[in-house]
Amino acid sequence: MSQIDSPIVALDAMGGDGAPREPVRAAATLSRGTNIHIQLFGRSDLIKAELDRVEHNPANLTVREASQVIAMGESPREAVAQKTDSSLVLAAKAVAVGEAHALVSAGSTGALVVSAATHIPRIAGVKKAALAAVHPTRERSFSNDRFALILDVGASLRSDAEDLLFYAMMGHAYASRISKVPQPSIGLLNVGSEEGKGDEILTKAHRLLREESRLNFIGNVEGTDIPNGIADVIVCEGFVGNVVLKMAEGMGEALTNLGAWAFKQKFAWRVGMALLSGGLTQLKSVTDYREYGGAPFLGFKRLIIKAHGRSSEHAITNAVKVAAKGVRGGVAEQIEEAVGGFERRRA
Amino acid sequence: MSQIDSPIVALDAMGGDGAPREPVRAAATLSRGTNIHIQLFGRSDLIKAELDRVEHNPANLTVREASQVIAMGESPREAVAQKTDSSLVLAAKAVAVGEAHALVSAGSTGALVVSAATHIPRIAGVKKAALAAVHPTRERSFSNDRFALILDVGASLRSDAEDLLFYAMMGHAYASRISKVPQPSIGLLNVGSEEGKGDEILTKAHRLLREESRLNFIGNVEGTDIPNGIADVIVCEGFVGNVVLKMAEGMGEALTNLGAWAFKQKFAWRVGMALLSGGLTQLKSVTDYREYGGAPFLGFKRLIIKAHGRSSEHAITNAVKVAAKGVRGGVAEQIEEAVGGFERRRA
Known part of the structure; x- marks a missing residue:
């Protein structure tokens, strides 16, 4: 699937708090301004009703009927196994058979993880896929062109040293293709910055990362x-x-609550809050992972992007754009090559 | 050691950024206003020079010569093994043989952990001691009488289900004796609040905690x-x-930097920051673990309190008071009893 100029993205039109309105509006906007082709999976009557309300280019949109919806509270495993006609499962299957190049959903993270793991082929050599959180950092202005990535944030619970090395390769491939940083710096989360810190898994991961000369490994981070x-x-x-x-989300909420609380308390604090709002927004963006449209789920032969459950049209538009950029840039192929190279050197 | 009314606290007078000045001043203050007896370990010439500058009650103070000091950057294991005449090692030994009831140090955390593990007897049944961080929370006004505790924060790296149960028993004993909360609520940190979340270790820990009827276990927390x-x-x-x-410390620093940054940027932000400083201080106290004088290192037959490296006289005074309160309340005995009860029921 290299050199794809017009990526096809399977979009779960029923996923997320604002579905189907926000995903459909995102698709409509993208249909007019890009050469991304979007397959909208969901209840076609609802999708068409939303499409009728907004300008769109039908040539870049396909509506694909899915009678079921996986809701946020459902058990991911049961829902994916039983709701075989759901928007998410059908979208994952379309991606698996090559009808689309990438999958985007703002629905349940657990269901996305399970449906991808069930239906979409893993890259050879990758034992564990990894869900990444993408976030801006204090030092940086936030854009698609500069972000920080942390992975894994919960696709699995425990990792061995090789899993951690593969997470680094996947994060490197994603960050170098999506951002404009050709050699993104890689840190290993540990209990101290010195080389010998941590248990056997962490010290071995440190060694593997240092030996992998294609990675810009900067050592342990705390x-x-x-x-x-x-x-x-x-x-x-x-x-x-x-x-x-x-925890970062909790801190972000604490900041938001501080704002509401300060507003109620004292006139001076209310004025202070208003004057300072630009500064607080900057800090809040450090803690609010929602600001960024999509988090990649890496390790598969196709690109998978999880958009936040509360995504607006704008956030979903960004998530689809990132998916298309990743397809054009060959993120999955890049990961496949890096993992393959490691396996060959080890053999 | 039950029913101790005049606790003897071994204080590392050479530990922390402000040593020996801050620890000695704390001891001087306490000698005049409490019935705590403090043994000051360190270079007696330096300690006496500091004491000469402040009012103190010599009846409540003993100076015990230690010619060596363990610095912050030293390897804890090597330093504790080699510096047998250091203030920390001699203080730990004094506590071990019963010359003092509790140990307080604002020096290197690693060295305190290693010297306690080397010299002070563990409570029978406790495989892993646990370092706890004590912090105020958003909802609460902060005082010694209401705080939140998180443990382990790094005395060891990995825990099995039983270790986690013992951490809960130790946290319960400490919180119920030091705070005024007779039945402190206990949460198990997990990736979701539902009962079945986590791997085998976490689901087993959840079961053990639920079965331990003396604990007020509220389930998984995120x-x-x-x-x-x-x-x-x-x-x-x-x-x-x-x-x-x-990470909480990093967030606290980000807040501090926000203050400095806002001050430099714009007049409006500078004014806003000044008006808002009360509110920000409240939030910062959530993230700044330094506000609290001491963090207990639990699982030993004697009470051990780690004061923050940047502790002022006031913070060390608090840490010593907490140690004395724990001795009077029989925290170590309470842990011993809880662990013993569990072992008997299991047998």
């Missing part, structure tokens, strides 16, 4: 370094990545 | 819940606890 944006890509096991991601 | 203060005690393995603790 919790303190996450908000500081010391590395473009931070690798860690899914358990700690998940806790860190959610 | 990263989001840490800044929200949903539980009085959060238990987790040391690796993730360490990352979480340092």
